[in-house]
Amino acid sequence: MPIRLLLILALLLPLTAQASHEKAGTDRxxxxxxxxxxxCHGYDGNGxxxxxxxxxxxxxxxxNKFLETTIRMGRPxxxxxAFSSLSDEDIKAIxxxxxxxxxxxxxxxxVEPVRGDRxxxxxxxxxxxxxCHGxxxxxxxxxxxTFSRPRDLPIIPPALNNPGFLAAAxxxxxxxxxxxxxxGTPMISFLKQGLSEQDINDLxxxxxxxxxxxxxxxxxxxxTEEATIVYDSEYDFxxxxxxxxxxxxxxxxxxxxxxxxETGFVPKGQENPKQHIIxxxxxxxxxxxxxxxxxVGLFLPCRVTVVExxxxxxxxxxxxxxxxxxxxxxxxNRLCLEMNETYQSIIEDATL
Amino acid sequence: xxxxxPVLLLLLWLLATPALAEDLLMARIPMTFPxxxxxxxxxxxQHGQTLSRVQRVDIGLTAKGYKTDKYRVVFxxxxxxxxxxxxxxxxxxxxxxxxxxxxxxEDETLIVAANPERLFPEKDPALQRFVRQWKKxxxxxxxxxxxx
Numbered sequence: 001m002p003i004r005l006l007l008i009l010a011l012l013l014p015l016t017a018q019a020s021h022e023k024a025g026t027d028r029x030x031x032x033x034x035x036x037x038x039x040c041h042g043y044d045g046n047g048x049x050x051x052x053x054x055x056x057x058x059x060x061x062x063x064n065k066f067l068e069t070t071i072r073m074g075r076p077x078x079x080x081x082a083f084s085s086l087s088d089e090d091i092k093a094i095x096x097x098x099x100x101x102x103x104x105x106x107x108x109x110x111v112e113p114v115r116g117d118r119x120x121x122x123x124x125x126x127x128x129x130x131x132c133h134g135x136x137x138x139x140x141x142x143x144x145x146t147f148s149r150p151r152d153l154p155i156i157p158p159a160l161n162n163p164g165f166l167a168a169a170x171x172x173x174x175x176x177x178x179x180x181x182x183x184g185t186p187m188i189s190f191l192k193q194g195l196s197e198q199d200i201n202d203l204x205x206x207x208x209x210x211x212x213x214x215x216x217x218x219x220x221x222x223x224t225e226e227a228t229i230v231y232d233s234e235y236d237f238x239x240x241x242x243x244x245x246x247x248x249x250x251x252x253x254x255x256x257x258x259x260x261x262e263t264g265f266v267p268k269g270q271e272n273p274k275q276h277i278i279x280x281x282x283x284x285x286x287x288x289x290x291x292x293x294x295x296v297g298l299f300l301p302c303r304v305t306v307v308e309x310x311x312x313x314x315x316x317x318x319x320x321x322x323x324x325x326x327x328x329x330x331x332x333n334r335l336c337l338e339m340n341e342t343y344q345s346i347i348e349d350a351t352l
Numbered sequence: 353x354x355x356x357x358p359v360l361l362l363l364l365w366l367l368a369t370p371a372l373a374e375d376l377l378m379a380r381i382p383m384t385f386p387x388x389x390x391x392x393x394x395x396x397x398q399h400g401q402t403l404s405r406v407q408r409v410d411i412g413l414t415a416k417g418y419k420t421d422k423y424r425v426v427f428x429x430x431x432x433x434x435x436x437x438x439x440x441x442x443x444x445x446x447x448x449x450x451x452x453x454x455x456x457x458e459d460e461t462l463i464v465a466a467n468p469e470r471l472f473p474e475k476d477p478a479l480q481r482f483v484r485q486w487k488k489x490x491x492x493x494x495x496x497x498x499x500x
Binding site: 034035036038039040042043048049081083227228229230256261262263264265266272275281283284286287290294295297298300301303305307309314316317318322323325326327328 | 374375376378379380382402403404405407409412413416418420423425427429430431434435438442443444445446447448449451453455457460462464465466467470471472498
């Protein structure tokens with residue numbers, strides 16, 4: 001009897017080990033998800049700055065490869081970062097965890113590429129897709145589902161010309177999305193809208209052709225190296241401060257605060273008096289920037305620091321063009337370049 | 353053993369593994385904004401940081417007629433660090449005191465900070481050490497903010 005029991009236990013052992021291994025994998029996936037994904041996609045996958053991953057129709061229609069490639073490559077310039085430092089095992093663990101929200105097997109797609117008429121696809125795209133996905137596949141504007149500020153859509157239409165999307169999405173995946181739509185989002189079934197399967201094939205071929213075109217310059221991250229703008233002032237310390245304030249007001253900003261660099265760290269009156277910060281703001285500009293990406297608070301408020309050291313007066317500010325790369329959001333490019341020019345203009349007016 | 357324990361152990365392990373090159377440090381705090389704000393203040397204190405001031409972005413926007421949810425920028429640091437920056441690394445002056453943006457997303461709260469290593473991928477070893485420590489401090493704060 002004990003021998004039989006031992007045999008049964010020996011047979012069960014691998015199953016227990018496998019179950020324990022699987023549980024460890026899911027726990028690891030959960031830990032990784034909480035660390036890297038939950039901030040944008042929510043702990044329960046309901047979305048936020050990022051898209052809602054728990055949407056059942058999304059879960060059933062995307063393959064593991066789609067999810068894995070998306071995590072690995074991200075969506076360049078479209079907020080979702082590339083997690084290039086995660087191992088393949090880490091990524092698989094995250095995908096396994098994400099899959100827990102909709103148990104069941106995801107749809108399997110044939111591997112054959114879709115064949116169709118690209119030119120017809122272009123015409124159909126302009127008629128049926130461009131309104132949401134942009135005339136060149138650049139996607140909708142905004143930052144996922146965040147209820148911090150009003151949004152027109154529960155999900156932002158993806159950028160179909162994005163290299164990350166094109167690498168992750170197979171032809172058959174795009175075709176199925178067009179044929180079936182995606183429940184819970186504004187993406188409708190174009191089969192139900194009266195398009196034929198051939199029309200949809202033509203559309204897929206056109207979307208795939210985005211791969212052959214380099215991203216337009218406005219959809220690429222800003223290339224700049226220096227994180228700080230520095231100017232030498234030709235004026236004395238106090239005159240430079242006054243000039244900065246005048247220049248900021250002249251550029252439609254309101255001075256909201258002045259303080260020393262050490263304010264809040266030493267008792268009042270004991271701060272180094274030759275390190276002066278001027279904070280200013282244009283609330284209309286700020287509101288516009290936050291509507292594009294709620295994380296830009298990191299830039300805020302606008303600030304210039306005037307420092308006198310060894311008899312020389314220098315002026316320092318962040319370089320918004322450099323910071324914009326951190327957000328992986330090309331929609332911010334224009335505002336960041338504009339802000340960079342404004343900083344340069346204010347500081348040049350004040351120092352030269 | 354509670355079901356959360358393995359996750360917590362894994363989180364500790366992840367914190368000990370080499371840092372990933374993320375451009376932004378972000379965390380979702382499963383708390384309302386006032387609770388998360390209070391927690392952030394306490395966590396900063398526990399880490400030896402001085403909270404120098406809070407910029408009430410939402411108040412400014414609302415006063416100008418714009419609609420917004422709770423949104424603040426928290427400034428913090430250590431006096432010796434600020435003096436070291438002013439003395440040795442003036443390029444960092446616009447980035448001190450350090451900042452964390454904190455804003456409401458319905459019943460939860462998000463915190464965001466820039467990854468200083470991505471802003472200053474410097475070759476100078478002394479500056480590299482300084483920036484690495486700055487990032488480690490931020491990671492430790494974010495870790496504690498994620499903890500329930």
